[in-house]
Amino acid sequence: MNILFFKKKIKEKISVLGSKSISNRVLMISSLCNKQITKIENLSNSEDTKIMINFLLKTKVKIYKKENFFYVLGKITKIKNKNIFLKNAGTVIRPIFFLSNFFTVKNINILGNLSMQKRTIKELNNVSNSLGGKTFFFKKKGYIPSKNYRSKIKHKKIKVNCFKSSQYASSLLIVLPIFKNKNFFFLTNISSYFYILLTLKIIKLFNIKIKKKLVNKNIFIFTKGKYKSCKNITIENDFSSLSYFFFKLFFLKKRVFKFISITKQIHQGDVKILNCLKKIGIFIFKENRNFYLFFKKKKIKNLKVNCKDIPDSSMSIPLLIFKKIKRIKIFNIRSWNFKESNRIFSISNELKKMGCKIKRGKNWLIIKKFFINNNKKFFLKTYNDHRILMCFFLVKKYFKKFFVCNSTCVKKTFENFIFEILKF
Ligand SMILES: O=C(O)C1=C[C@@H](OP(=O)(O)O)[C@@H](O)[C@H](O)C1
Ligand SMILES: C=C(OP(=O)(O)O)C(=O)O
Known part of the structure; x- marks a missing residue:
């Protein structure tokens, strides 16, 4: 380890x-x-x-x-x-x-x-x-x-x-x-x-x-x-990996992001995460191969997202609870049960450790903010699942000390993820 x-x-x-x-x-x-x-x-x-x-x-x-x-x-x-x-x-x-x-x-x-x-x-x-x-x-x-x-x-x-x-x-x-x-x-x-x-x-x-x-x-x-x-x-740029950087905008002070796609079209289903990003105030303007993403503050109390078409980028959504959203419900996440870890279980467990209240079923998850003690050290368990590491990195800044167990699992889809995400 x-x-x-x-x-x-x-x-x-x-x-x-x-x-x-x-x-x-x-x-x-x-x-x-x-x-x-x-x-x-x-x-x-x-x-x-x-x-x-x-x-x-x-x-x-x-x-x-x-x-x-x-x-x-x-x-x-x-x-x-x-x-x-x-x-x-x-x-x-x-x-x-x-x-x-x-x-x-x-x-x-x-x-x-x-x-x-x-x-x-x-x-x-x-x-x-x-x-x-x-x-x-x-x-x-x-x-x-x-x-x-x-x-x-x-x-x-x-x-x-x-x-x-x-x-x-x-x-x-x-x-x-x-x-x-x-x-x-x-x-x-x-x-x-x-x-x-x-x-x-x-x-x-x-x-x-x-x-x-x-x-x-x-x-x-x-x-x-x-x-x-x-x-x-x-080959199109990996949209699942990119989505973690897009979500990062939501947590940043710098609120504009430009991404140049190598291909004109994107056929990956996970591109639909852009619809979810719109719901939280991240707007996308596309001009040929250039994507411009802007973040505009928006009051959201409840967020509900259907994750049917976004199996690899939807794991970031529960982490949005760290901002001003009070309740998040995600559904159509059945496939999460059969990935590198049971992602419904892993995400729920880590969020609970952070101080969130969770309800979960086989195909859905509800997250409520409870008492987030961000002065403490946090030990992230990755369950040897790269997407768990990737999505929890979004909230690293909320903890004084953030430790990750088994960080090498991230190599599965994006070897330099940690290095790249820390640039923001
Ligand atoms: O066919 C593919 O390339 C994939 C299909 C999805 O898996 P499931 O079909 O098991 O949900 C996705 O989560 C996986 O990362 C890649
Ligand atoms: C589940 C994943 O990969 P695979 O099913 O291809 O192992 C993934 O990349 O999130």
Whole structure:
């Protein structure tokens, strides 16, 4: 365990690289474009992306960096490694888990860290089973570590229950075109819907044709085609990471912020956090690739936010209680239960330690200001979850001494986060 003590402020420019979600999808798909090169600009340098690169480099895929670009030379080869350790990278482990049942030369052990061992993949395993895949779970059914037996894929319509994670669907949408030209998917209980849309947008760039129909909150998707490299791609800046800097405005005296996006459009669902920011007085003016954010003081007693489309940036909202808001309710946060930690529990616990009153359910959280003793030392427990560290950093200044346990978890999506956030 490492504990850091923070005191100093540095004033400089911040830099936020590409989205880890887009980077990992693009890396995986580029690797599946046989003998074709994809040039990638603004790839994420998150740990999760490094985990993806390390895995791909162990296959016959070639990845190299030249100046600011990454080049991927795709090669569809079956997985040969016996043990694959994927730490806690959800966007890596989900597609690899599926590939390991059908696209291997031998049986494979899928391993992860302790948080990953608590994140279920039962629904993904159900789909794999329905297609003929066989898996042995070493500790608990539906949770890694697992031994994935080499099986032959049967082709069927794919039904995915996305109640706990949209990533089951995204992984299958990404992987299945290598087995078959035409695929049918039926997705139910959808959470983090925008991440599924993001997957569709990316596979489309790589030559897959898509038809989709929404019926009673379920989606039917039909995909057709073989992967073909899009040749060049620029990865959007990671909006989830950026959102923590936007929220910081709410706590600052300096009230203007300019951010230049590398791409014209932003397809990440978490961009919808801008609607929440408007509610608290942070206005956004967008001109081409320039975003200007201004903070205007606004009286808010009660704040209520639907977090359905903002699974990775919504964790900052409860921390707004440190300003003049009396009551905050957030809802549609079901997916928080299934992340690196149970985020409903972790955030509630830390806020209670700080002096807030909390009520919580499986899909909602109510926070009230009670007695915040900001003269004291605060020991932040991160639960080894990078987003817990990121959101609680917003209120660091309210405590005389602020200690963080296990700060290295922040590497998962943004290695220099602490350094960058302290510049403000
Ligand atoms: O597909 C993706 O890239 C992601 C989907 C979301 O997860 P869930 O679908 O598990 O909510 C999100 O929270 C995660 O950080 C990245
Ligand atoms: C939950 C997250 O990541 P993943 O599911 O990709 O591990 C996250 O980045 O907040």
